Amino acid sequence: xxxxxxxxxxxxxETGTPVTLRCHQTENHRYMYWYRQDPGHGLRLIHYSYGVKxxxxxxxxxxxxxxxxxxxxxxxxxxxxxxxxxxxxxCAISVTGVKDTQYFGPxxxxxVL
Amino acid sequence: xxxxxQNSPSxxxxxxxxxILNCDYTNSMFDYxxxxxxxxxxxxxxLISISSIKDKNEDGRFTVFLNKSAKHxxxxxxxxxxxxxxxxxxxxxxxxxxxxxxxxxxTGTRLQVFP
Numbered sequence: 001x002x003x004x005x006x007x008x009x010x011x012x013x014e015t016g017t018p019v020t021l022r023c024h025q026t027e028n029h030r031y032m033y034w035y036r037q038d039p040g041h042g043l044r045l046i047h048y049s050y051g052v053k054x055x056x057x058x059x060x061x062x063x064x065x066x067x068x069x070x071x072x073x074x075x076x077x078x079x080x081x082x083x084x085x086x087x088x089x090x091c092a093i094s095v096t097g098v099k100d101t102q103y104f105g106p107x108x109x110x111x112v113l
Numbered sequence: 114x115x116x117x118x119q120n121s122p123s124x125x126x127x128x129x130x131x132x133i134l135n136c137d138y139t140n141s142m143f144d145y146x147x148x149x150x151x152x153x154x155x156x157x158x159x160l161i162s163i164s165s166i167k168d169k170n171e172d173g174r175f176t177v178f179l180n181k182s183a184k185h186x187x188x189x190x191x192x193x194x195x196x197x198x199x200x201x202x203x204x205x206x207x208x209x210x211x212x213x214x215x216x217x218x219x220t221g222t223r224l225q226v227f228p
Binding site for chain 1: 119145147149154155156157158159162202204206215216218219220221
């Protein structure tokens with residue numbers, strides 16, 4: 001599982017409230033990613049990071065911000081949650097080598113009422 | 114614009130038979146392709162990959178075929194087992210000359226293997 005944990009695993013919140021999701025990795029990987037998974041859309045990239053304090057937008061970044069102050073932690077923040085942000089959120093890390101691939105965390109199910 | 118497409122949302126196969134999952138892509142700058150498997154309430158797990166310089170890669174019961182001229186890849190599972198029932202995502206990575214490690218995912222195909 002490449003040592004990836006996500007917290008919380010489940011969250012229910014109300015429209016307009018701020019929400020922060022945390023991704024933690026234990027293996028010092030440089031690249032980290034946040035995706036959301038929705039029916040009919042597969043996995044879509046929200047934001048990614050290529051190092052401490054180095055982040056960039058993905059294809060569905062509106063309404064989301066990220067921060068990475070330490071190699072091991074990548075935070076995703078919904079400044080003011082909306083019902084359209086109800087989704088399952090996955091964090092991933094990138095491993096390069098013989099087989100370049102991404103490894104995913106267990107996911108956070110977020111419901112915005 | 115969907116650059117990676119999985120046109121079959123679901124597939125049902127009998128145990129022991131072959132499962133064939135398909136994926137089409139539009140961007141000729143993709144140089145690396147991956148398949149992921151996802152069970153409910155879990156994160157996707159890496160299954161198998163193929164570089165654009167190859168046309169086939171095999172790992173046990175799983176084989177991925179790449180047809181670059183048709184911009185098409187497929188995943189074959191032989192023989193299919195009930196434990197293979199999951200959602201399968203194909204993903205593609207742009208050439209590293211683009212200085213990015215981002216993956217583009219398809220929408221997924223739900224495979225059900227029945228006894």
